[in-house]
Amino acid sequence: MAKLSTIKRNDSRFYVNKETGEKVPGVTSIVDMIPKPFLMYWAAKMAAEYTVDNIGSVVQLLLDGQRDVAVDAVKGAPRRSTGDAAKVGTAVHDYFEQYARGTPPKRVPLDVQPFADHIAEFHDRYQPEYLYLEQAVWSESHNYAGSFDWIARIGDEIVIGDTKTTRSGVHAEVALQLAAYRHADKIVTQAGDEEPVPAINAGGVFHLRPEGWKLVPVRTDRVVFDHFLSLRHTFDWVKSLSGDVLGDPDYDSTAELSTGSQRRAK
Numbered sequence: 572m573a574k575l576s577t578i579k580r581n582d583s584r585f586y587v588n589k590e591t592g593e594k595v596p597g598v599t600s601i602v603d604m605i606p607k608p609f610l611m612y613w614a615a616k617m618a619a620e621y622t623v624d625n626i627g628s629v630v631q632l633l634l635d636g637q638r639d640v641a642v643d644a645v646k647g648a649p650r651r652s653t654g655d656a657a658k659v660g661t662a663v664h665d666y667f668e669q670y671a672r673g674t675p676p677k678r679v680p681l682d683v684q685p686f687a688d689h690i691a692e693f694h695d696r697y698q699p700e701y702l703y704l705e706q707a708v709w710s711e712s713h714n715y716a717g718s719f720d721w722i723a724r725i726g727d728e729i730v731i732g733d734t735k736t737t738r739s740g741v742h743a744e745v746a747l748q749l750a751a752y753r754h755a756d757k758i759v760t761q762a763g764d765e766e767p768v769p770a771i772n773a774g775g776v777f778h779l780r781p782e783g784w785k786l787v788p789v790r791t792d793r794v795v796f797d798h799f800l801s802l803r804h805t806f807d808w809v810k811s812l813s814g815d816v817l818g819d820p821d822y823d824s825t826a827e828l829s830t831g832s833q834r835r836a837k
Contacts, residue, residue: 574589574759574761574763575588575589575707575709575716575759575763576589578594581810583596583806583810584597585597585600586707586709586716586717595709595714595715595716596715596716596806596810597715597716597717597718598708598716598717598748598752598799599717599748600806601751601799601802601803601806602744602747602748602751602802604802604805604806604809605802614649617648617649618645618648620648621644621645621648622645625644628644629641629644632644659682659683659736660736660737662680662682662683663683663686663690663734663779664720664734664736666683666686666687667690667720667734667777668704668705670687670690671699671701671704671721672701686736686779686781689779689783690784692784693777693786697725697726697786698725699721699723699724699725700723700724700725701721702722702724702729702769703721703722703758704720705718705719705720705721705761706719706758706759706760706761707719707759707760707761708751708752708755708756708757708758708759708768709755709756709757709758709759710751710754710755710756711756711757712756713800713803714803715755715803716755717748717752717755719731719732719733719749719752720732720733720734721733722771725773728773729769729770729771729772730771730773730774731749731752731773732749732776733745733748733776733777733789734776734777734779735776735777735778735779736779737778738780740778741776741778741787741789745776745789746774746791747795747798747799747802748799749774749789749791750774750790750791750792750796750799751796751799752768753768753771753774753791753796754768754796755768756768771791773791774788774789774791775788775789
């Protein structure tokens with residue numbers, strides 16, 4: 572298989588075979604089909620906290636006649652919060668990969684240093700032997716692809732692992748994500764080479780926060796994978812089929828009313 576690239580379409584990520592042009596949805600975009608009603612309340616809380624903490628600035632904008640600017644500032648609070656967390660998460664992921672490859676940077680940013688200490692502790696405790704780092708999987712059987720953090724031998728187990736820095740902890744959906752990687756048809760390396768997925772028998776999340784870390788076991792068995800496949804079908808429905816199931820009405824009384832109104836207006 573040729574090298575893979577990614578594109579974004581309608582807020583979803585797709586993996587593309589550069590040689591054939593074949594396009595399949597990414598694992599995380601498929602898992603995003605799970606409803607997340609709590610995000611609505613979280614976003615409202617972020618907007619409310621921003622308004623309270625910056626009430627003077629918001630009121631001044633209103634007094635200056637800049638209502639649209641005030642609205643944009645308030646509604647952008649959730650995005651700014653996740654953006655700041657994502658920057659730290661990306662920096663920690665980069666440091667983890669360098670450390671795992673045996674080439675940790677000599678200088679570590681202050682906001683990454685607590686995480687760097689935990690990464691060293693994790694490696695001292697578990698002595699993981701990495702088989703793959705930051706590679707992709709492809710499923711021809713079920714038409715999906717994705718990028719995983721690491722596969723390592725820890726003790727007598729082969730573990731598919733994910734490194735996370737989320738403030739809210741480890742969520743159950745990560746099991747669907749890791750199960751999808753485990754049960755894919757093949758690994759596609761960054762060089763474009765194809766290799767079989769090793770016989771994985773465990774899943775885990777290495778969860779880091781500034782105050783500490785933990786390794787959380789995660790189920791990745793066939794039962795969990797079957798639930799992922801259900802979401803794979805849901806993805807097709809939401810992104811494609813749902814837009815093609817309703818035809819033009821045989822009769823539409825509102826169309827006649829609209830036409831009559833237009834005639835009277837003339």
